[in-house]
Amino acid sequence: MNQHRQRRRALRLLLVALAALVLLPFAVPSTVATAAPGTTFQNPIVGTPNSADPWLGYHNGSYYYAATTWTGSIYLRKSSTLAGLKTAAETRVFQMSQTNATSNMWAPSLHLLNGRWYLYYSAGPSSCCGGQRQHVLESAGSDPMGPYTYKAKLNLMPNDGWAIDGSVMTVGGANYFVFSAFTNNGSFESGATQNLYISRMTNPWTVAAHGTLISQPTLAWERQGNPVNEGPYVLQRGGRTFLTYSASYCQTPDYKIGALELTGSDPMVRSHWTKMANPLFQRSDANGVYGPAHHTFFTSPDGTEDWIVYHANSSASQGCGTTRTSRAQRISWNPDGTPNLGVPVSTSTVLAGPSGENSNPGAVSVRRLQSYNFQDRYVRHADFTVRIDPNVSPALDGQFRVVAGLADGGAGYVSFESVNYPGYYLRHDNYVLKLAPNDGSSTFRADATFRQVAGLASSSWSSYRSYNFPDRYIRHSDYVLRIDPISTDTARQDATFRLVS
Structure with missing residues (x-):
């Protein structure tokens, strides 16, 4: 292979890599505006x-x-x-x-x-x-x-x-x-x-x-x-x-x-x-x-x-x-x-x-998280476990304050605080999500922080990538929430959500 062909092939590979980066969901800017508590x-x-x-x-x-x-x-x-x-x-x-x-x-x-x-x-x-x-x-x-x-x-x-x-x-x-x-x-x-x-x-x-x-x-x-x-x-x-x-x-x-x-x-x-x-x-x-x-x-x-x-x-x-x-x-x-x-x-x-x-401006957003592939179901806590359910009762179990990430407050990083259990956040533990009180540790902050990205199943929705396990996303499995690597169409749908009032 002569040098000219090598250069052309290298250029093609570089363009493909750049296109892949653009299409990666974590490259999409966050759509959540978080306020400062x-x-x-x-x-x-x-x-x-x-x-x-x-x-x-x-x-x-x-x-x-x-x-x-x-x-x-x-x-x-x-x-x-x-x-x-x-x-x-x-x-x-x-x-x-x-x-x-x-x-x-x-x-x-x-x-x-x-x-x-x-x-x-x-x-x-x-x-x-x-x-x-x-x-x-x-x-x-x-x-x-x-x-x-x-x-x-x-x-x-x-x-x-x-x-x-x-x-x-x-x-x-x-x-x-x-x-x-x-x-x-x-x-x-x-x-x-x-x-x-x-x-x-x-x-x-x-x-x-x-x-x-x-x-x-x-x-x-x-x-x-x-x-x-x-x-x-x-x-x-x-x-x-x-x-x-x-x-x-x-x-x-x-x-x-x-x-x-x-x-x-x-x-x-x-x-x-x-x-x-x-x-x-x-x-x-x-x-x-x-x-x-x-x-x-x-x-x-x-x-x-x-x-x-x-x-x-x-x-x-x-x-x-x-x-x-x-x-x-x-x-x-x-x-x-x-x-x-x-x-x-x-x-x-x-x-x-x-x-x-x-003088921090703005109120903290209170939202529900709707499932993409089970749109009658919403994320909720029940006895501190986290799952998706229809007809959430009591309704406050399905409402969360979307705040700046506890481990990283930069653009796109969020944490989810319970409305009716102040100081309790969604965090993963052995890859399973639960509602737990913030103990102030760096481990808790990392486990409770997620990067909001374009939805893996639909770019008009959102997915949430783990802060400390960036190869894993929040998804539901048998209605229970966990963080997993995502590789199939079904998993991409399970890992896609929408923030609603």
């Missing part, structure tokens, strides 16, 4: 001792945090990230000196009303805990850090009766104060049933009348240890109002969260509230979380995510004292419009911070 963190967001009964809000670029101190001092923390609250300084914003309210500060709750912040709290004398009453501070301006001045003690129950855990709920443009007190205006020492009450407010420091009863602990899961409804806090979405609350006795690991829904028009009428039959949030022995309750809600900086902050213990033997720590996680919503608070996550699980922290 916030700084990662692990619970607790604030540790002992001042971390029970937490309140957390986001305002003008910062998070603000307050919790029970058991003393006469009220402290706030401020941070630009949720993760930063753990080491943020405690700033004392008030030292109590009012008659019979010099100690045992519980359950602070802040509300921005008419351009000023109002800080509501329970307090009593140094002897705990029969003297607890509700008090309110007023800020000098619009800064949550104050300064604050004492405004009033709220007249909530007959004969200045016992009242705790109050917060403000706004419905139809009117403000209401929701709180916890005892049946028949009983005392802390009497052991009476602890209920939820509501009063309409004439201004942020005055109620129009004593509280009206709206909920009693009548269900078995509300009566473990003692019959208790306390810690009410409003959660609203889509024109619906839910009043969430803590149920059962805080000294037990079965302290949990329930909810009422306002199904009538008047919040002051008990029959206009409907109690949800089952708790929304409760202990998880598997995750080592006990007594998860007394909570508030906040919205992510970009306004696209709803979050819960709550306290919990790490041992079933711990109770109502200073062992409780503050924790946070994203919540979701069921297709019927009711809140889904999920399962309290382990303190070893790495969570992505709220979307939009540090």
Whole structure:
């Protein structure tokens, strides 16, 4: 073969190789636009001792945090990230000196009303805990850090009766104060049933009348240890109002969260509230979380995510004292419009911070993954296994947040986080996919990262190549998902999916 023919043959081989590269699916740009979630963190967001009964809000670029101190001092923390609250300084914003309210500060709750912040709290004398009453501070301006001045003690129950855990709920443009007190205006020492009450407010420091009863602990899961409804806090979405609350006795690991829904028009009428039959949030022995309750809600900086902050213990033997720590996680919503608070996550699980922290733009996409060759089936988790099923129920098991790849956040690399199990991602283990909590390791990040490429069976769909086994793709086999090398037409169809809403 002469040199001229050799050069022509080499040129042909080079052109063939280049054409093959162009046709390879991983050379096609990604069609998924991923957003930037916030700084990662692990619970607790604030540790002992001042971390029970937490309140957390986001305002003008910062998070603000307050919790029970058991003393006469009220402290706030401020941070630009949720993760930063753990080491943020405690700033004392008030030292109590009012008659019979010099100690045992519980359950602070802040509300921005008419351009000023109002800080509501329970307090009593140094002897705990029969003297607890509700008090309110007023800020000098619009800064949550104050300064604050004492405004009033709220007249909530007959004969200045016992009242705790109050917060403000706004419905139809009117403000209401929701709180916890005892049946028949009983005392802390009497052991009476602890209920939820509501009063309409004439201004942020005055109620129009004593509280009206709206909920009693009548269900078995509300009566473990003692019959208790306390810690009410409003959660609203889509024109619906839910009043969430803590149920059962805080000294037990079965302290949990329930909810009422306002199904009538008047919040002051008990029959206009409907109690949800089952708790929304409760202990998880598997995750080592006990007594998860007394909570508030906040919205992510970009306004696209709803979050819960709550306290919990790490041992079933711990109770109502200073062992409780503050924790946070994203919540979701069921297709019927009711809140889904999920399962309290382990303190070893790495969570992505709220979307939009540090001015990161854009919401994280929530999508379903539809099978190419079984188009009535969608990827879902079921007892942490991953498969394709029709008619996914509960529907949230088939929804995932498509985020930048945990191992490589570059263009085209993605990870799939469960909507209803925050911090849990699709990852492969011995080539089989499962839903697992992010343990923060480099191995987990690699196993949970995939390159989105043009679909192996159709370029208008997508396929997902393993980050750390680049010869393997996500595919279904007998409806179960795994990563495999792909060499047949059937396998190419099994490895092709479409992201849908």
